Amino acid sequence: MTEAAIETPGGVRVDIAVCTFRRPELAETLRSLAAISVPNGAAIRIIVADNDVEPSAAGLVDALRTEVPFEIDYVHCPASNISIARNACLDNATGDYLAFVDDDETVSRDWLAHLLETALATGAEAVLGPVRAGYDLDAPSWMRRGDFHSTRPVWVGGEIVTGYTCNVLLDRKRPSLAGRRFNLALGRTGGEDTEFFTHMHNDGGGIAYAPDALVYEIVPEKRARFEWLARRRFRSGQTHGRLLVQTAAASGKTAEIVRAAAKSGYCLTASLLFVASPVVRSRYALRAIMHAGVVSGLFGVRELEQYGASEVAAP
Numbered sequence: 001m002t003e004a005a006i007e008t009p010g011g012v013r014v015d016i017a018v019c020t021f022r023r024p025e026l027a028e029t030l031r032s033l034a035a036i037s038v039p040n041g042a043a044i045r046i047i048v049a050d051n052d053v054e055p056s057a058a059g060l061v062d063a064l065r066t067e068v069p070f071e072i073d074y075v076h077c078p079a080s081n082i083s084i085a086r087n088a089c090l091d092n093a094t095g096d097y098l099a100f101v102d103d104d105e106t107v108s109r110d111w112l113a114h115l116l117e118t119a120l121a122t123g124a125e126a127v128l129g130p131v132r133a134g135y136d137l138d139a140p141s142w143m144r145r146g147d148f149h150s151t152r153p154v155w156v157g158g159e160i161v162t163g164y165t166c167n168v169l170l171d172r173k174r175p176s177l178a179g180r181r182f183n184l185a186l187g188r189t190g191g192e193d194t195e196f197f198t199h200m201h202n203d204g205g206g207i208a209y210a211p212d213a214l215v216y217e218i219v220p221e222k223r224a225r226f227e228w229l230a231r232r233r234f235r236s237g238q239t240h241g242r243l244l245v246q247t248a249a250a251s252g253k254t255a256e257i258v259r260a261a262a263k264s265g266y267c268l269t270a271s272l273l274f275v276a277s278p279v280v281r282s283r284y285a286l287r288a289i290m291h292a293g294v295v296s297g298l299f300g301v302r303e304l305e306q307y308g309a310s311e312v313a314a315p
Contacts (some may be wrong), residue, residue: 013043013096014112014169016070017089019082020103021051025218027060032106034068039113044070047092051085053078083187086165090181098172100165105131105217114213115169125174125205126197128153128160129167129213139224142278148229148286149219153209160207163197167215176205189303190232191239198243226282233286234293235304241297257298264291 016033020026030046038044046068050057055076065072077088089098099115101107111129118127133149143149151167153160170177180200186192201207222228237260244256267288274280297303 011043012039012041012116013045013094014099014116015045015047015089015093015095015097016099016101016112017047017049017086017093018101018103019049019051019085019089020057021080021082021085022056023103024060025104026057027064028106029101029103030061030064030068030072033070033101035109036107037110037113039116042112042116043095044112045095046070046072047075047089048072049075049077049085049088049092051077051080051082053080081184081187082190083182083184083192086182086192087184093172096171096173097169099169100167101215102166102217104220105166105215108214108216111167111213111215112169114210118208118210118213119169119171122206122208124208125171125176125200126163126207127169127210127213128163128207129169129210129215131166131215131217134216134218135224136219136221138221139219140226140278142282143224143226146279146283148282149217149223153207160209161198161201162194163207165193165196166217167213169213174205176200176203186239186303188305189238190235191242191303194236194239195243226285229282229286230289231304233290234296237290237293237295238297238301238303241294242300242303243297244294245298245300253298257295260291260294260298264288264295267291 018026018029026048033046048057048061058074058076061072061074073092075088075092077084086100089100097116097119099112115127115129118124131151133147135144151164153163177200180196182192182196186195197207241260245253248256267284271281271284271288274284
């Protein structure tokens with residue numbers, strides 16, 4: 001455990017939350033957290049929220065306690081609903097800040113220092129960092145060249161209007177986060193983080209970006225497929241469409257449907273035109289699928305399930 005160069009207010013406390021569901025990769029996540037640089041004056045605590053029916057991660061966590069120089073609070077919060085796990089982290093957090101990372105990720109040494117530095121510099125309620133994907137050589141070459149699995153924020157009109165939980169720091173003291181929780185109805189489909197941050201932003205919460213707060217994720221074989229990306233993009237579109245419905249009047253909803261359908265058609269046409277370029281073709285095809293998901297969400301079609309037992313069962 002080393003100290004980072006940045007200064008933090010004396011006694012600042014940071015909880016780091018890891019939601020887990022039957023993933024042995026959790027061990028490497030915790031080992032990477034054990035090696036982070038600790039900003040001067042910061043106290044670190046880790047929360048592991050086990051979302052399995054049985055407390056299947058308890059033994060792994062106990063075995064690693066001697067390797068991790070921070071307190072680990074293990075919370076069993078069944079079952080198979082990621083929102084339950086995320087809310088358990090919010091309910092058990094006691095620090096000034098709460099960071100989220102996934103149980104199949106590893107963090108860079110200065111990850112937390114960069115998140116805190118950006119939070120203090122900007123005063124934002126949430127600070128996002130990038131997730132850099134790593135591919136096995138068995139992954140399709142177009143996928144590796146196009147880097148389709150890395151995660152970065154999207155700017156709209158010069159600002160970030162929503163976020164994700166795979167690499168984020170929350171300032172728990174801020175009013176826009178007070179009492180806010182993840183939607184249980186989205187805990188098996190995904191999109192609960194998009195909704196959470198969209199509503200936080202709509203209530204005045206700012207979202208900043210720390211580009212050097214790197215987190216790494218190895219893409220497993222079952223995700224290194226166009227079909228997995230397509231399901232992911234379609235569900236993401238469904239979430240966006242559902243959020244649009246919440247703010248659009250009846251006439252506005254019709255206009256959004258027409259707009260999303262037109263974008264889907266345009267991207268589909270472009271993917272056919274670039275059939276000889278696998279990276280460009282795939283990028284346009286996935287955007288076409290995402291906009292088709294928006295249409296689906298605007299029509300109120302139930303979102304695809306991605307998490308919990310359905311993810312484990314996926315081929």
